Amino acid sequence: MSTAIERFDHKARAVFDQIGQTEVYEGELLRHRVYTRFLHWMVALFFFLALFTGFGIYMPWLFRWFTPIFGGGPLSREMHPWFGLGFVMFFGLQTLNWLKPMKWTAADTRWVRNLAKIVGGKEKHDPPDTGFFNGGQKVQFWEIVGGCVVYLITGIILWMGARTFGRWAVAVSYVLHDISALIMLGGIFIHIYLSTIGEPGTFQAMLRGAVSEGWAWTFHPAWYKEVTGRDPVQACEEARRKTTAK
């Protein structure tokens, strides 16, 4: 089973590397390949399409101004499940693509325990055992996996409606669907913030696919060590000496 997934992912990555390209310059490391970036932006596109059509259904008195973009309230409602399906489908592919790096480890538990220090700006570097993804990224990833399952089950119930699944199934699904959406809405602010202005240098990982070595040894030291074979702390100190020497 897992080998079939691996074969599929391997082939998909190879195909997308032929379609697009990832240029890694001197002093940079390859972070995300074309296939990963493509999936990420398809997920993002369908997430926001589903989010904005969903707003028009969630609270029309507040978000009615979103609906004309999609051709009015009823058409927003009509398209929302299709956007949602797109989101779940592409995120499903991303899940397969990221099954390995998203595996939870003891280092992630330590990372999450250390969260307050990082949020408070007390630590300039992430803990030395932080790998390709840190504990926070993994929490968000698995939250979205769970959220997608909730979306899919409750979404189909809401789509087919009370006359197929019964009144109570719809009444309960509607609450669960909304809660799942609100958790993701809260999460997307944190995700966008950290990947843009919160931790500068991150955004290009998903745009060009490459990050600076400085970014890597700062935020993902264990990953830096794994791909370069050099010690992240020493590498950082070396760079510091160079900048102060100038």
Added chain:
Amino acid sequence: MSDRKTLQIKQISGHSGPAAGFGVQREPEVCKLVDTTICIGCKACEVACVEWNDMPFSPTTFDNTYQTMPETRWNFWNLIKFNEHQRGDGTIQWLMRKDQCMHCADPGCLRACPADGAIVQYTNGIVDFQQENCIGCEFCVSGCPYDIPKFNPATKKVYKCTLCSDRVGQGLEPACIKACPTGCLKFGTKDDMKYVAEERAKQLRENFGFENAGVYDPQSIGGTHVVYILHDATDPERYSGLPSSPVIPWSYTVWKWLFKPVLGTFALFGLVGVLLHYVTVGPRRPQPEPPLKTPLPEKES
């Protein structure tokens, strides 16, 4: 236009607080009385409904009963439901029940509806769908204990009996009432209809041997503005599934008016939170950062 009567709105879907102008004028609640004991199943009311509301003709389905079609449709709001009931002693009873919107005092459709102004309840008790505001989400279908709102895939909106609010607003009775030849259907104020219904039920109990005859006006949803006289009020289910104690899923009330705004605000705190973080703590940059131009002032300890 000055002599035109308009109906005063009492409740609006997706809209908290009272409707403007509610309670200013005294308006009696209206009620449709359906005496199932003298309905002959002639279906004049069905025709009158389709005629008055100018609904397109649609083919019917015959299912070996005296029913026009299995259930009401988006363009067929009034259906005489038929059930052949076998009594304990083996005798047969034909039960005809006029199925339509019950115009509940506490309407489940209005509670479930998220769209501002898609469903309104008038002071006189009529619950009316305003299709121009409907987004076709069909939550009303799950809110309704009587399975009345029906979705039209062509317009992507939901439709149901209006209790002829256009006629009632002009001081006329609903079309079905006007068409009924047996006097099975009556229309008036809720108080009057309840009085007539109770008198008739008493008559059925005392003079016609229907010991359990009674009035159907379920208090679990605050009563309805369509009231039935039943031969046996102890078992309304036998009248083609009339619920004896209709309920509205509680999740609609709790979620819609409490958790939706509260949790929605919490989600927005995510936005406020990250902005505050940027302003107070600031970004984390890849190390080493360039040296600061002027050193930070030392904190007083």
